[in-house]
Amino acid sequence: MDVAYVLYPNMTALDLVGPFEVLGCVPVVSPRFVARTLDPVRSDNGLTVVPTDTFDTLKSADVVVVPGSGHWREVLRESAELVAWLREVHPTTKWTTSVCTGSTLLAEAGVVTKATTHWAAREDLTVRGVEACTDRVVFDGKVVTGAGVSAGIDMALQLVEREFGTAVAQTVQVGIEYDPQPPHAYDSIPPEVTQNLRSLFAASQS
Template identity: 75%
Template sequence: MDVTFVLYPNMTALDFVGPYDVLASMPGVSPRFVAATLGPVKSDNGLSVVPTDTFDTLKSTDIVVVPGSSHWRELLKDSGGIVEWLREVHPTTKWTTSVCTGSTLLAEAGLVSKATTHWAAREDLEVRGVEVSTDRVVFDGKVVSGAGVSAGIDMALRLVEAEFGEMAAQAVQVGIEYDPQPPRDYDSIPDSVAQGLKAAFESRQA
């Protein structure tokens, strides 16, 4: 089973590294990394990844994983060929998935009707005609979206369950010791802090 991770400049590293660690641990899974060229691609925090394929050479895959970026609005203006490639490869996939703001690219490609995303990008998803969910993982037919960043691990575990069964998903979860116990309850963050964070995110789009 080929699992293809989409790479592009300023992607968020954990958006694809989390799902990669989960999915690549399964027998028979062959990870691939696709980008516009075969040159190293640098994430928004400086991690460089070397693609195995390009949008011109890879025309089919079993699973696609589209990571998000803190520069998602800039990416929506010029995706560097990602949107066109997604439209082309989507008919060949068993699952087309996204993490964080990656769902806005699926929406731009016209591939999803209901999805989740990072909380700062919900409006960008909604204006593209998508029903926005606040759930951590959303299935919309064969399109699966995960919410912000770390939710990519949850999304990948759900894919493992769908493809390999509940016991396999449990084994992977135990193997990576995925048992989130954050120091802060998400719902306890003051509105003033949340608004400040949103403003910081939006300032990157200028």
């Protein structure tokens, strides 16, 4: 099973690496890394990934994984080639997936009708005619979207279960010791934290 991970400047590394590690635990999965050119691609926090394929050379994939970015509106403005590739490759896939704001690129390509994304980017789905959901993982036909950043692991585990069965998904989950125990419950975090983040995100888009 070929899995094409989409690369572009300022992508969020965990959006890519989370699903890559989960899916990579399944022996039949072969990763590909596709970008506009074969030049190394730098993530928003500095991780650099070397593509194996370009949008011109890779025309089909069993699975496509589109990471998001904290600079998603800038990415949307500069993503014409990526979006065109998504439209072209989507009919060939068994699963087209995204993590975090990667779903806004699927929305821009017109290949999804219902999706989740990072909480700060839901309006960017709705303005593109996509039903924005608050669930951590959303299946919309063969399109699977994960919410913000860390949800890429959940998305990939659910995809493994759909494709290979519960026992394989459980094996992968135990193998990567995925048992989240964050220091703060979501409902205990003060609202000003979210507001401060909104301001930071807004500043990053300008």
